[in-house]
Amino acid sequence: MYQIAYIGRWETLPETAAAICDHDTPKLEALLQGGLDLDVPIQLSEYIKLMPLEIAVFRNDVPMIHFLLEHGADPSLAEEQPLLLTAARCCGPEVVALFAGQAAKLSLKQKERAFQEVRWGKRPENIQVLEQAGITVDKFGSEAFRAAVSDGQAELAKLLLEKGADINYHKPDMVFPYASTPVTEAA
Structure with a gap:
């Protein structure tokens, strides 16, 4: 059984994806010699396709991430979302730092999402x-701060507040359509 983070679970996977999940570097080297392109997405199911590097990041497989990068995988290519965001949720600081260069290309919404990814993955x-x-945090972490308060994630909420999250943040979104503040959520 193969598990790829929150994306899904499979009994079997295509050859390349299985080799990544099995950490079978000899198999991957043979596939690369046979013409495998690491910059082509792998169809995992009818609606799910991921880049090889993306699979390794979702699985927090640090040696495989390095192997794929060393063999030419392009970190700017991802099907789900930029790898910096996936790493913020699924991996530790070492992997997040590998993709930190993507920060400049993220939209404002993606930068806000980075802290939500940290929250969802419990990776402060x-x-x-x-x-x-x-x-x-002072520019992009207030939405995650309000959500952390609402979910009772006290330690994360405290950390975000200490780093400058706006205690009066009150923009509406799908979860908080009435634009409640973190204080209202705490109450």
């Missing part, structure tokens, strides 16, 4: 790397 250790990449 990645906040420092995001801040070093220019995605700062």
